[in-house]
Amino acid sequence: MDREALVLRNRAMAQAFHKLPLKHQLRRRLLTAVAKVRFTPIPVPKVERILLIRPDHLGDVLLTTPAIRALYHARPFSEIHTLVGPWSAQVLANYHEIDQVLTLPFPGFSRNPKETLRSPYELALSASRMLRRIGYTSAVILRPDHWWGALLAHLAGIPQIIGYDLPDTAPFLTDKLPYSHQHVILQNLRLVEYWTGTLRQRDIVYHFPIDPMDKAYIDGYLDEWGVLSKVICIHCGSGTFVKQWESEKWAMVADTLAEQLNATIVLTGSDAESGIAQQIAAVMQQRPCIIAGDTNIGQLAALFARALVVLGADSGPLHLAAAVGAPTVTLYGPADPVEFGTWGISSKNILLMSEIGCRPCGILDWSVDDPAYHPCVKEITVGRVLEAARRAAHFEE
Numbered sequence: 001m002d003r004e005a006l007v008l009r010n011r012a013m014a015q016a017f018h019k020l021p022l023k024h025q026l027r028r029r030l031l032t033a034v035a036k037v038r039f040t041p042i043p044v045p046k047v048e049r050i051l052l053i054r055p056d057h058l059g060d061v062l063l064t065t066p067a068i069r070a071l072y073h074a075r076p077f078s079e080i081h082t083l084v085g086p087w088s089a090q091v092l093a094n095y096h097e098i099d100q101v102l103t104l105p106f107p108g109f110s111r112n113p114k115e116t117l118r119s120p121y122e123l124a125l126s127a128s129r130m131l132r133r134i135g136y137t138s139a140v141i142l143r144p145d146h147w148w149g150a151l152l153a154h155l156a157g158i159p160q161i162i163g164y165d166l167p168d169t170a171p172f173l174t175d176k177l178p179y180s181h182q183h184v185i186l187q188n189l190r191l192v193e194y195w196t197g198t199l200r201q202r203d204i205v206y207h208f209p210i211d212p213m214d215k216a217y218i219d220g221y222l223d224e225w226g227v228l229s230k231v232i233c234i235h236c237g238s239g240t241f242v243k244q245w246e247s248e249k250w251a252m253v254a255d256t257l258a259e260q261l262n263a264t265i266v267l268t269g270s271d272a273e274s275g276i277a278q279q280i281a282a283v284m285q286q287r288p289c290i291i292a293g294d295t296n297i298g299q300l301a302a303l304f305a306r307a308l309v310v311l312g313a314d315s316g317p318l319h320l321a322a323a324v325g326a327p328t329v330t331l332y333g334p335a336d337p338v339e340f341g342t343w344g345i346s347s348k349n350i351l352l353m354s355e356i357g358c359r360p361c362g363i364l365d366w367s368v369d370d371p372a373y374h375p376c377v378k379e380i381t382v383g384r385v386l387e388a389a390r391r392a393a394h395f396e397e
Contacts, residue, residue, distance in 0.1 A: 003356070006373060010358035017363055028168055031147055035154060035171030042157040045135040048078040050195075051158065053149040054088075054142040055106035058297065058316025060184065061088040062323055063343070064142050065095065066204045067188035072097035074196040081136070083149075085109055090297045094209040107148055120148060128155035138162065140191050141169055144179055162191055184339050206343050208323035210305060214298035218306065222266075225289045230263040232393070233304060233321070235312030236280060236292060237273030242366050242374045243313045243333045247279040252382050253311065257389055258286045263308055267292055268300060268317065309393040311385065313377060318342050322349050327392035329385060333377035336360040348395040350388040354379035 001009070020028075050071065054064050061084055072080060081100040082092055087109075092101050104127055105112070107120035131152070139153035141163035150172035153161045163169045164187075165176035177190060185206065189199055222231070234250055254265040265284070267277040269292035277292040295303065300317060301324050304310050310321035313331045321328045322342040330342050332353040337360070342349040353359065359376040366374050 001373075007357040010361060010373065013369070014358065014361040014363055027147075031151065031168060032171045034151065039155055039157050041159055042132050042135050044159070045137055048075065048138075049081065049134070049136045050075070050078055051081050051083060051131070051136045051139040051153070052142055053083045053139060053146065053153065055085055055104075055109045055146060055149060056143060057085070057087055057109070058091055059319040059340070060143070060316075061091045062208065062316065062319045063184045063206075064188050065092075065208070065323075066185050066206050067142070067192045068092075068095065068097055069205050070189060070196045070199055071192045074192075078195075081134070094211055094298065096209075124148065124152050124155055128152055128157075131156035131158070141173070142188055142191060144187065145169065147172075162194060164191075181338065183341065183343070185343055187339075206323055207325075208301050208320060210302050210324060211298050214296075214302040215305075217299050218295075218302040221291065221294070222289065222306075227264045227266070227289055230261065230308050231266045231289075231303075231306055232257050232261065232263045232389075233266045233268050233307045233310040233312075233326075234280070235310065235315060235317045235321075236267055236269040236276040238313035238315040240364050240367075241371050242364065243315070243331075243335070243377055245313055245331055245377055245380065247276060248283055249382050249385075250280045251283040253385050253389065254280065254288060255285045256386055257309075257393075258288075260390070261308060261393060264289055266290075266303065266307070268295065268303065269293065309389050311389055314340065327395050329388045329392055331377050331380050331385070332360070333374070334359060334361045334363055334366075336362060345395075348392055350392050352380050352384055352388055 054061055079099045081102060082098055083102045083104055085106050086103040089101050089103050092098055136158045138160040139158045141149045144164040145166050147168035150163055150169040154172040161173050162175040163173045164179040166179055170176055234254055238244055258265050265286060265288040267280055267288050267290045269277050271293035274292040277290050281288050281290055301320055304321040304326045305324040307326050309327045311329045312318050314335050318328055318330045319342055322344045328342050328349045330351055332351055337351045341351050354376050356376050356379060
């Protein structure tokens, strides 16, 4: 298939994928009906208590932290609670601005399949009773399309619910903001402007706090590997094949940078991604340090803070690297970097993408399709990655 035909094919498939299926149309009607039911409001708490709801994983939750910090500084005597998946609780554990991190296995975000069609609604009812016992003055639905979170806040009788004016969430909101296509950090900040006012971009703080114990763990780990030189981190995985770069290309980049920058390559990743790290190491000429599967989020952050540069495909850990001030090079495929680009100075946090006309399609799971039809990341050349890595590694504030 020639390139133009491939682009047209993928655009048509993406358009079909984004079309609202019949069951979701029926759900939308049901949600609109439920929103008209007035549940007993909770007694007004004696203290202003704000609930921030974000069901996503590492990267998206990290990108909410500038809004959390801004809210804390605007309302230092209010209580700030977050409701996240258990998979993201560790992301927020070190932020003193948060009074309480609550967890919930959000439907559609848990790795476990839902038990029945009723399960998401039964969970919403049971979770709403928990929220009622705590009592909130406001809830913010940080994920723009998260109808389940908006439903939950409604069932909990929270008097003020803020979110974006999208079809599935809007019926439950008391304060609706027009959705705009911009970076997720800016989207999140707009949702708390009720308290903070509008922040200038230079006043936005995007930072992940590092625990001294995590730094000590990384220092000891690298010492055991005999790593005395500077380190360059390559994060091996990205959660889906359509965002993956080939192991052979990573190995070429790793060997070249290790020699040119006189640094040790450290291959990072989750336990599930340790196999990819082994594949890269197997075709490298240099001996890398493989730490994939041996770090939690805090320890990974401490490692990235030591790095000359962190490279990888679009994923949560690359956002973590940017949050600790590391130079980054991120390879983008189906995700839109306008919304999800690594945050920071563009010459320090470099975004690479191909020029293929069907990206960004916004579809991260093409599992039923042939990977050969989705070359958006694989088209990025070794030369471009090397040039970007050298430029980022030599960035000076």
